[in-house]
Amino acid sequence: EDQVTQSPEALRLQEGESSSLNCSYTVSGLRGLFWYRQDPGKGPEFLFTLYSAGEEKEKERLKATLTKKESFLHITAPKPEDSATYLCAVPSTDSWGKLQFGAGTQVVVTP
Amino acid sequence: GAVVSQHPSRVICKSGTSVKIECRSLDFQATTMFWYRQFPKQSLMLMATSNEGSKATYEQGVEKDKFLINHASLTLSTLTVTSAHPEDSSFYICSARTLGLAGDEQYFGPGTRLTVT
Numbered sequence: 001e002d003q004v005t006q007s008p009e010a011l012r013l014q015e016g017e018s019s020s021l022n023c024s025y026t027v028s029g030l031r032g033l034f035w036y037r038q039d040p041g042k043g044p045e046f047l048f049t050l051y052s053a054g055e056e057k058e059k060e061r062l063k064a065t066l067t068k069k070e071s072f073l074h075i076t077a078p079k080p081e082d083s084a085t086y087l088c089a090v091p092s093t094d095s096w097g098k099l100q101f102g103a104g105t106q107v108v109v110t111p
Numbered sequence: 112g113a114v115v116s117q118h119p120s121r122v123i124c125k126s127g128t129s130v131k132i133e134c135r136s137l138d139f140q141a142t143t144m145f146w147y148r149q150f151p152k153q154s155l156m157l158m159a160t161s162n163e164g165s166k167a168t169y170e171q172g173v174e175k176d177k178f179l180i181n182h183a184s185l186t187l188s189t190l191t192v193t194s195a196h197p198e199d200s201s202f203y204i205c206s207a208r209t210l211g212l213a214g215d216e217q218y219f220g221p222g223t224r225l226t227v228t
Contacts, residue, residue, distance in 0.1 A: 034217065043117075043204045043219035044155070087154060096215060097143050097208045101154040 003027075004090055006102035013109045016077050021105045023088035024070040033071050034099065035064050036087045044087055047073075078109045113139045115207050117220035124195055125228055131191045132223045134205030140185035141207035145217070146178070149202040161188045195227040 003026045013019055023033070032051045036044035048057045050066040057064050061082060063074040073086055085106045089099040114137040124130050134144055142163050147155040159180050160168045167180035177199075179191040188207075192199055204222040208215070 032215065036219070041202075041222070041224070043115075043206075043222045046216055046218055049216060089155075095160065097145060097217065098157055098160060099145075099155075099206075099217065100157075103154045 004088060004100055004102040006086075006088060006105050008105060009103065010106045011108070013075070013078055013107065015079055015109055015111050018074070018076045018078070021073040021075070021086055021107070022070060023073070023102055025088075025090050027090050027093065029093060030068075031091055031096065033066055034089045034091075035062075035071070035073055036089065037084045038087055038104070039084050047086075075107070078107075080109045080111055083107055083109045113137075113207070113209055113216070113218045115205065115218045115220040117203075117205055117223050119223060120221060121224045121226075123226045123228060126196055127194055129191055129193045130195055130225060131189055132203055132205075132225075134188045134190070134207070134220050136186045136207040136209070136218075139207070139209045141209055142185060143208045144182060144188040145206045145208070146180060146188075146190050147204045147206065147219075149204060149222075155204060192225065195225070197227045200225055200227045 005024050007022045035047040038044045048064040053068045055066050061076045065072045085104040087104045089101045092098040116135045118133045144161040146158045149155045158173045161180050161182040163182045169175045182188040202222050206217050206219045208217045
């Protein structure tokens with residue numbers, strides 16, 4: 001059975017303290033991986049789609065990378081507004097659109 | 112990025128009544144929309160896949176007669192929770208799939224908080 005595991009569950013950072021979030025998966029024939037940000041009481045906000053091992057994408061202070069077994073979301077010099085839950089998701093093997101989500105990493109950035 | 116809206120954002124209903132939630136893609140057409148449910152402190156769980164002009168496909172364990180899905184156009188899908196009970200109280204989120212500049216992307220609505228009393 002496909003599994004998506006995110007670590008750590010929670011992360012508390014000082015403003016400016018860079019860190020990385022991990023998303024590991026056991027999916028046969030991975031065809032891509034999504035990263036989202038979710039604020040409390042809101043729907044997930046699309047960040048990145050990664051398609052193949054070695055691919056990297058950046059957006060402001062966020063950088064996502066993908067290997068054959070895991071993905072990392074690097075947060076460089078975070079600010080308090082980067083506080084959110086970060087979710088990764090992989091498409092199911094029978095349908096690209098059906099996403100299986102990890103449990104998420106809750107990030108809190110303090111001033 | 113593409114915008115997906117949901118209405119209502121919050122709804123409180125009495126047990127036994129039905130509630131309809133709308134999901135719209137505002138600036139793009141989506142042949143496929145998805146409905147998710149999220150319980151407190153948990154991640155999103157896919158309920159069903161909605162394709163325009165055809166019957167929805169439900170995930171295992173989701174009652175299709177209880178959660179009625181209609182995808183009437185390329186920009187609108189609706190989820191009706193029939194005969195709602197307190198255990199149906201949850202955060203319902205829709206998403207729409209599109210092919211953007213960055214490739215295959217899926218955008219989510221802001222969610223609907225359903226409370227059944």
